[in-house]
Amino acid sequence: MDWFLSVDGGGTKTALLLRRADGQEYRARSGASSIKSVGECAARQNLARGLDELWAASGAGPDSVTHGVFGMSGCDSPEDEAVYRTMIESLGWRPGRYTLCNDALPAFFAAADPPGVVLIAGTGSIAMGVDRQGRTVRAGGWGYGFSDLGSGWWLGCRALEQALLYCDGCRPYRPWLEEVARALGAPCLEQLPGTATTLDRADRVAALASVVLGGEPDPNKDAILARGAAHLAALVQAAAKKLGEQPGAPLRLVLTGGCMRSSRYAALVRQALPAGLQNALVPAGEDPAEGGIRMAKRAAARNG
Amino acid sequence: MDWFLSVDGGGTKTALLLRRADGQEYRARSGASSIKSVGECAARQNLARGLDELWAASGAGPDSVTHGVFGMSGCDSPEDEAVYRTMIESLGWRPGRYTLCNDALPAFFAAADPPGVVLIAGTGSIAMGVDRQGRTVRAGGWGYGFSDLGSGWWLGCRALEQALLYCDGCRPYRPWLEEVARALGAPCLEQLPGTATTLDRADRVAALASVVLGGEPDPNKDAILARGAAHLAALVQAAAKKLGEQPGAPLRLVLTGGCMRSSRYAALVRQALPAGLQNALVPAGEDPAEGGIRMAKRAAARNG
Structure with a gap:
C-alpha cells in the first residue's frame, strides 16, 4: 500500500512508472494502449503486459498501489471512459483507487x-x-x-x-x-x-x-x-x-x-x-510519467 | 463471343453491364471492388459475385465475351494494376481480352x-x-x-x-x-x-x-x-x-x-x-457503365 503508479498510454506506446515513497521505482514499456489506435483488444493486452512486467519486477500488485493514474490517449468521451474503466477494472483495479484521464493531463502536471x-x-x-x-x-x-x-x-x-x-x-x-x-x-x-x-x-x-x-x-x-x-x-x-x-x-x-x-x-x-x-x-516536464505520479499523490492525499 | 462487358468497380459498389450486339443485356450489382476501400480479398469476392450473377443469368462466361472493360477505383499505380490483373485473370480472363483502367475513364467515354x-x-x-x-x-x-x-x-x-x-x-x-x-x-x-x-x-x-x-x-x-x-x-x-x-x-x-x-x-x-x-x-453521361461498353467495342475493333 505504499506504491504510486503512472501509466502514459499512447497511440504508439505505453510507458509505466511504479514508485514507492522511499524512491524505489520500476519502469516498463509496452505497445499502444489507445483504443482509437489499436482497438480495445490490443489496447487491453498491451496495458496488461506493461502492468504484469511491473508486478513481476516489484512484487507489487493493484492492491499494493495507493493510487494509480491512467493517462490514456483516445479517452475523449463518456463512452470512451466507460470502455477504459471496464478494461482497467478487469485488470484488478477498484474504483476510487485509480484516476482515469486523457494523457494530456499528466503532461501538464509533469511541468506545473x-x-x-x-x-x-x-x-x-x-x-x-x-x-x-x-x-x-x-x-x-x-x-x-x-x-x-x-x-x-x-x-x-x-x-x-x-x-x-x-x-x-x-x-x-x-x-x-x-x-x-x-x-x-x-x-x-x-x-x-x-x-x-x-x-x-x-x-x-x-x-x-x-x-x-x-x-x-x-x-x-x-x-x-x-x-x-x-x-x-x-x-x-x-x-x-x-x-x-x-x-x-x-x-x-x-x-x-x-x-x-x-x-x-x-x-x-x-x-x-x-x-x-x-x-x-x-x-x-522532461517525463510525462512524473506528472502521473504527482497526480496520484495528490489524489491519495485528498482521499485521506 | 458476341458479348461486351463493362465493370464499374467503385469504393462502395460494383455495377456490371453485359450487352450483346443485338441489344440483349444483363445487369448486376455487388459490393465494393476497390482494393483501397475493402482490401484485396473482399474486392475479389465482390467482383466474382457480380460476374457470377451475370453468367448465371446470361449463360455467357469470360470466353464468350469479345472484350471486357474493368474500370476500377483505386487503380492508381503499376503495383495496383498488377494486383487487379492477377485478380481478374484468376476469374478466367485472358490478357488482351480485357482492358483495365481507373474508373474515371469509362465515365469520360459515357459522355464524349x-x-x-x-x-x-x-x-x-x-x-x-x-x-x-x-x-x-x-x-x-x-x-x-x-x-x-x-x-x-x-x-x-x-x-x-x-x-x-x-x-x-x-x-x-x-x-x-x-x-x-x-x-x-x-x-x-x-x-x-x-x-x-x-x-x-x-x-x-x-x-x-x-x-x-x-x-x-x-x-x-x-x-x-x-x-x-x-x-x-x-x-x-x-x-x-x-x-x-x-x-x-x-x-x-x-x-x-x-x-x-x-x-x-x-x-x-x-x-x-x-x-x-x-x-x-x-x-x-447518365450511366458510366455505358462508357465501358463503348470502350470495349473500340478495343474489339482495334484488335480486329
Missing part, C-alpha cells in the same frame, strides 16, 4: 501546478485546461482529417499535399519536396503519387512533419508552419477562455509533444498568443 | 469521344485526360487527407472542422452547424466532438458534403465551396495541360460524380476555369 493550460502537439493536437479543483476543459484532438489542426499529422498532410500538387502539375517545383518523397520512401519525387496511395497510417504521415519543421528555410514551409502555429494558438486560447478567470494564482502554460521540440515552431505558437498567455509559459 | 478531360468529384476527386490514341494523363485522387481536394470527403471534413471549432470555442455559432451534427447522428451540436471521435470511414465524412452543398445560404459554406471549386478547377487545368494541344479535334470536358449533381457547385467549378475549358464542357 494548476491552474493552467497544456498544449500537446505530437501526432495529434489537443489543448487542455485544468483548474485547482482538478476540473478540466478541452479544445481540439477530435480526429485526423477534421481536427488535430497544427499537429504532426496535419503538418505531414500539408507537406504531402504540396508535393502531390507539384506532381500533378498544379504547383512549381521546390527543392524541399524531394525530401518529402525521400522521407516516405518513394524512389523519386515523380513516383510519390503511387507511394502516397499506399499510405494508411496516420503515424507515417505524421513522420513527414520533420521535413517541414527542419531542413533548409523555404517560404512555402514557413507559410505552413505559420498556419499550423495559428491553429495551435487558437486551441490554447480556447482552453484558457473555457477555464475562465483563475483568481489568486497565476495561470501556467505548457507546450509539449514531439512538434514542440522544434524550438522554431514553439516560438511561432508563442508569438501567435496574446501577451498574457505568452507570460504564462513554463518549460515542459 | 476523346480528346478530353473528365473530372470526377464524388467521395474522392480526380481529373483524367484522354487523347485519341487512348493515352491517359491524370491529376489528383492520391488519397484522403492530402489529396482528393474539393471532393465530397474534403467538403465533409471542412464542415466537420467548422462545427468542431465552434464546439471548442474557436468560432462563432452558425445555424448550419446544427445540420452537421444532425447528419452525423450526434444528439446535439454540443455532443458532436464525442461522436466525431468514433468516425473511422471516409464515406461517413463524405456524406456530410450534402450539408455544405445544400440547405440555406451561408457565407461560411460559400467560402468552403469556392475553395473546393478552385481545387477542382486546378485539377481540370492540370490534366488539360498534361494532355497538351490536341490538333484537329475539339477538347471535351465532362464534370461528373456525386458532388457535380449540385448544379451550384458545378457552376462554381465552371466559373473557376479559363474560357477555353468552359466552352469545352459537355453534359455528363
Whole structure:
C-alpha cells in the first residue's frame, strides 16, 4: 500500500512508472494502449503486459498501489471512459483507487501546478485546461482529417499535399519536396503519387512533419508552419477562455509533444498568443510519467 | 463471343453491364471492388459475385465475351494494376481480352469521344485526360487527407472542422452547424466532438458534403465551396495541360460524380476555369457503365 503508479498510454506506446515513497521505482514499456489506435483488444493486452512486467519486477500488485493514474490517449468521451474503466477494472483495479484521464493531463502536471493550460502537439493536437479543483476543459484532438489542426499529422498532410500538387502539375517545383518523397520512401519525387496511395497510417504521415519543421528555410514551409502555429494558438486560447478567470494564482502554460521540440515552431505558437498567455509559459516536464505520479499523490492525499 | 462487358468497380459498389450486339443485356450489382476501400480479398469476392450473377443469368462466361472493360477505383499505380490483373485473370480472363483502367475513364467515354478531360468529384476527386490514341494523363485522387481536394470527403471534413471549432470555442455559432451534427447522428451540436471521435470511414465524412452543398445560404459554406471549386478547377487545368494541344479535334470536358449533381457547385467549378475549358464542357453521361461498353467495342475493333 505504499506504491504510486503512472501509466502514459499512447497511440504508439505505453510507458509505466511504479514508485514507492522511499524512491524505489520500476519502469516498463509496452505497445499502444489507445483504443482509437489499436482497438480495445490490443489496447487491453498491451496495458496488461506493461502492468504484469511491473508486478513481476516489484512484487507489487493493484492492491499494493495507493493510487494509480491512467493517462490514456483516445479517452475523449463518456463512452470512451466507460470502455477504459471496464478494461482497467478487469485488470484488478477498484474504483476510487485509480484516476482515469486523457494523457494530456499528466503532461501538464509533469511541468506545473494548476491552474493552467497544456498544449500537446505530437501526432495529434489537443489543448487542455485544468483548474485547482482538478476540473478540466478541452479544445481540439477530435480526429485526423477534421481536427488535430497544427499537429504532426496535419503538418505531414500539408507537406504531402504540396508535393502531390507539384506532381500533378498544379504547383512549381521546390527543392524541399524531394525530401518529402525521400522521407516516405518513394524512389523519386515523380513516383510519390503511387507511394502516397499506399499510405494508411496516420503515424507515417505524421513522420513527414520533420521535413517541414527542419531542413533548409523555404517560404512555402514557413507559410505552413505559420498556419499550423495559428491553429495551435487558437486551441490554447480556447482552453484558457473555457477555464475562465483563475483568481489568486497565476495561470501556467505548457507546450509539449514531439512538434514542440522544434524550438522554431514553439516560438511561432508563442508569438501567435496574446501577451498574457505568452507570460504564462513554463518549460515542459522532461517525463510525462512524473506528472502521473504527482497526480496520484495528490489524489491519495485528498482521499485521506 | 458476341458479348461486351463493362465493370464499374467503385469504393462502395460494383455495377456490371453485359450487352450483346443485338441489344440483349444483363445487369448486376455487388459490393465494393476497390482494393483501397475493402482490401484485396473482399474486392475479389465482390467482383466474382457480380460476374457470377451475370453468367448465371446470361449463360455467357469470360470466353464468350469479345472484350471486357474493368474500370476500377483505386487503380492508381503499376503495383495496383498488377494486383487487379492477377485478380481478374484468376476469374478466367485472358490478357488482351480485357482492358483495365481507373474508373474515371469509362465515365469520360459515357459522355464524349476523346480528346478530353473528365473530372470526377464524388467521395474522392480526380481529373483524367484522354487523347485519341487512348493515352491517359491524370491529376489528383492520391488519397484522403492530402489529396482528393474539393471532393465530397474534403467538403465533409471542412464542415466537420467548422462545427468542431465552434464546439471548442474557436468560432462563432452558425445555424448550419446544427445540420452537421444532425447528419452525423450526434444528439446535439454540443455532443458532436464525442461522436466525431468514433468516425473511422471516409464515406461517413463524405456524406456530410450534402450539408455544405445544400440547405440555406451561408457565407461560411460559400467560402468552403469556392475553395473546393478552385481545387477542382486546378485539377481540370492540370490534366488539360498534361494532355497538351490536341490538333484537329475539339477538347471535351465532362464534370461528373456525386458532388457535380449540385448544379451550384458545378457552376462554381465552371466559373473557376479559363474560357477555353468552359466552352469545352459537355453534359455528363447518365450511366458510366455505358462508357465501358463503348470502350470495349473500340478495343474489339482495334484488335480486329
